[in-house]
Amino acid sequence: MLSAQDNELLTRVGPGTPMGELLRRYWTPALLVSEVPTPGGDPVRVRLLGEDLVAFRDREGRVGLIQGNCPHRGASLFFGRNEAGPDGACGLRCPYHGWQFATDGTCIDMPSEPPTSSFKDRVKAKAYPTHESGGIVWTYMGPAETITPFRDFGTETLAPDEVAATKLHTSCNWVQAMEGNLDTSHISWLHQWEGVDDIPDDGSDKPGYPSNAMSWKFWKHDRAPRLEIEDTWYGFKYVGVRTTPAGHKHVRMSAFCFPYNTVIASVPFGTQHGLFVPVDDHNTIRYSFSTRVNEGLQEVGGTNLFALSPFEFGPAEVGRNGIIPRRYTAENDYGIDREEQRTTTYSGVREFISQDFMVTESMGPIYDRTQERLGTSDKAIIRMRRLLIAAAKSVAEGGEPPAVEPDLDYRSIRSAEKILDEGEDWRELGTDADPMVQRYDAGNARTPVAGS
Ligand code: FES
Ligand SMILES: [Fe+2]
Structure with missing residues (x-):
């Protein structure tokens, strides 16, 4: 048996919990590659370690995994438009006011603000890095400074x-x-x-x-x-x-x-x-x-x-x-x-x-x-x-x-x-x-x- 305290420690994985922080130090499956098969295709809801996220494959083929609710006023980005943006960029555009985010969380367009505004540069969506291997989209949710190379269990060379x-x-x-x-x-x-x-x-x-x-x-x-x-x-x-x-x-x-x-x-x-x-x-x-x-x-x-x-x-x-x-x-x-x-x-x-x-x-x-x-x-x-x-x-x-x-x-x-x-x-x-x-x-x- 375990003490009630150890049972809590062992099982709880949300942000800030000791086990949650341990798990965030490993590359983790987030979804299957087959769920985001097409560049510019439909976004997918992902809930992982108690965090609500959204995954999408941008028009250039990169897989993004970003916070599920828009940094502006919280509409779900699951309903977003996966489309081209300004200056050759692309990303997921919120359906509410059109703010658009690249796979790395950068706000690439904020059309609801005056063109002279630099507010866009001060907004970023939380984004986790991704790596596709063995039919799985993996992510790293830990601190950027402790990120480790992807662990290859043999999936990297699969045909x-x-x-x-x-x-x-x-x-x-x-x-x-x-x-x-x-x-x-x-x-x-x-x-x-x-x-x-x-x-x-x-x-x-x-x-x-x-x-x-x-x-x-x-x-x-x-x-x-x-x-x-x-x-x-x-x-x-x-x-x-x-x-x-x-x-x-x-x-x-x-x-x-x-x-x-x-x-x-x-x-x-x-x-x-x-x-x-x-x-x-x-x-x-x-x-x-x-x-x-x-x-x-x-x-x-x-x-x-x-x-x-x-x-x-x-x-x-x-x-x-x-x-x-x-x-x-x-x-x-x-x-x-x-x-x-x-x-x-x-x-x-x-x-x-x-x-x-x-x-x-x-x-x-x-x-x-x-x-x-x-x-x-x-x-x-x-x-x-x-x-x-x-x-x-x-x-x-x-x-x-x-x-x-x-x-x-x-x-x-x-x-x-x-x-x-x-x-x-x-x-x-x-x-x-x-x-x-x-x-x-x-x-x-x-x-x-x-x-x-
Ligand atoms: S809530 Fe997303 S752009 Fe306003
Ligand atoms: Fe069994």
Whole structure:
């Protein structure tokens, strides 16, 4: 459990809060590139870390992210006109009195004032810098003097046809949503179903990489994983250790990277990041991107679980723009089917991701963590909270945020899943020293950054 004070510190992200100030020191997803696809196109509302903003792509193709309400008298710039301005400039023009702002917040036109007025030069809209990478428009909302280079998790070199970023809204605090993703224990419970026992043994219960279907059997076979954690430069990685039916040591390794990135266990290793970006204290957008395409099932044979499961793994239809609609919400009790819950699936919910939302959103927007009782299977969540709280306090006292240095190899953050051989150390899995990673990189043009 946490003290009420620490729970506040951990969860609140508005301007001036210690956690909000920590998060503002990192480049943060603000929206998908697909939401502002066209120069001169329609502006988009963005709410981020409790701030109301507006995003637009000006006629020259630059993406602006500026304050949502006009600096003049506060009309919403969402209703603005994205158009050419004087002297070859361009930007978003407020519909109320025509003041116009460039992507950097400069007021480039103030036609409601006399031509002789220099008032325009003394007005500026709050504007945050943007950077497009991997299908996401990222922004930096911290002080200009502490801005750091963009962290490349592998998105900078993705070919256009490999970009597959998505976003998904969840109605709860960002830490709560992230805890749900990091928690390895619940895969043995919430997401299970009866038919797992009937999946034929395909022979991969032995040291090495199990098939995805056999992994599911292992998760169900040993439902009380032992957690081992290793602190890293980016945060920590940890494994849930389970014993397989044949008596082997199976590990699922996931990673937490400051401040809200998770890379969840995957066979043989994973680079898909789930980022839990606060809209405000009560809402979160879960961004997702992968830097390698279908690496898991292609590499390891065996039964394809996706053809067997009784529920859908993601929402049936991802919008072409990458925005994933929510079909199951609190309003419809996540579509829970009690008969199915009795006979087929553990949760009764037909969609994998909505099973997660059912549990994390039903805690309320910000769970009162003074009320919880944590066990040994919660060790990773405890570590994540402690690291975040310590970093927020440190930054509030003038310290540097963790994991922002430009020379760190952010591409080397990977998850993994494997049955260990005698003497094999899980800490090697998914690192540059892992033969499976090397094998992949050898056959792939998008190798890690030079010198790594
Ligand atoms: S409120 Fe925007 S120009 Fe007046
Ligand atoms: Fe889950």
